[in-house]
Amino acid sequence: MGKKLTKRSEDYSKWYNELVVKADLAENSGVRGCMVIKPYGFAIWEKMQAALDKMFKDTGHQNAYFPLFIPKSYLSKEASHVEGFAKECAVVTHYRLKNDENGKGIIVDPEAKLEEELIVRPTSETIIWDTYRRWIQSYRDLPLLINQWANVVRWEMRTRLFLRTAEFLWQEGHTAHATEKEAVTEAKLILDIYADFAEEHMAVPVIKGTKTASERFAGALDTYCIEALMQDGKALQAGTSHFLGQNFAKAFDVKFANKEGKQEYVWASSWGVSTRLMGALIMTHSDDNGLVLPPKLAPIQVVIVPIYKGLEQLEVISEKVLPMVRTLQKMGISVKYDDRDTHKPGFKFNEYELKGVPVRLAIGQRDLENGTYEVARRDTLEKESVPADEVVAKIEWLLEDIQRNVYQKASDHRDANITEVSSYEEFKTVLETKGGFISAHWDGTGETEEKVKNETKATIRCIPLEDVAENGNCMVTGKPSAGRVLFAKAY
Structure with a gap:
């Protein structure tokens, strides 16, 4: 089996990279930033997929498939959405190749320029909401609960197998509702599904919360998330669910006739998890001898x-x-x-x-x-x-005991690495010496959030949903704070 793995204590990053390759999960491909998922790794992903797919279908969702290519004009219809993804988009400009007349191989045919450039999907809100305009006419068509299993492309400069690649696999749900309350309920339902899946199948304990305004999904009014803690004390976002309000409905003119016959814009949610879950699975449980898999996901x-x-x-x-x-x-x-x-x-x-x-x-x-x-x-x-x-x-x-044990071990590690602090100096000391989640008061401003990020590289991972409101003072500015948030360095 070749030489032993690098120890986690020596170089956690190197240990992770070696393990992914040596355990036959994935490898880098000939395409920069893209990976080949090998059969053993894909078998784990298929088990994840099967479990999640059942959970979605048990709650009334159906699978569909939408195009890989999105017209550029679609992406520009929702301003904050395009701003959030503009720097990560791969763009198709031509539709034909030809042999070079000078014998220099194949070249792009300059005569085959597309009338409108196509974006390789970074996410599918725009193409799906253009479709929903045709599907939704009245309240009888709602709710519309659709999921798709697909690949997406986000042009990452620094890539890492499973955790951050230019192309990755995921599922993305997109739902339309008659009322705001229904759309918010949907976003929270999916958050619970993600948390249950992470804990019951992956044996990964997670914290449910909401993102701050600066960390929200581009185009969302609220982003709900589950956050997990890896063995090296860094956090990993394991899933997100977004309440989109009526932003996309208005951008794509998706209206329905209510019971009184009046036209209203629909309310929306979107949500997704990706092959990044493979990274979470590896880094939560594995040891210096190799992978440790929870039985429910072991091929x-x-x-x-x-x-x-x-x-x-x-x-x-x-x-x-x-x-x-x-x-x-x-x-x-x-x-x-x-x-x-x-x-x-x-x-x-x-x-x-x-x-x-x-x-x-x-x-x-x-x-x-x-x-x-x-x-x-x-x-x-x-x-x-x-x-x-x-x-x-x-x-x-x-099999039952191992599933329980790996969850308990991960849960004990997570709980032992949540630290409450009251001052910024204490915060910085804990961050450098211990890591993990740091619970601290924050004044709610983007300026303070940005200051902490720039000075320490720690971000607000979430505003926990289950924490009781606790008045206090921001660790940085001393201004009033309505409750604690969780900071951490993250993948």
């Missing part, structure tokens, strides 16, 4: 490695193991029996440890004689000998 939940000398011994082990494999599969547990004769057991143990497979079974001649399996769990690296007739029940219990 392989159980691997069985035979230890044998000669094909005859392998046949005997296989006769013992294969019925159990079928039993586990019928129970909905993904299991792999690795009987490859091209790699030794030690290599396989290292491989599955690196890839974060939650449960590993080994069986050799001595185990056959004793009627046992050696059972190892990835999260704690503990091993024990389990009687063959108890091993299925043991696997069931282990």
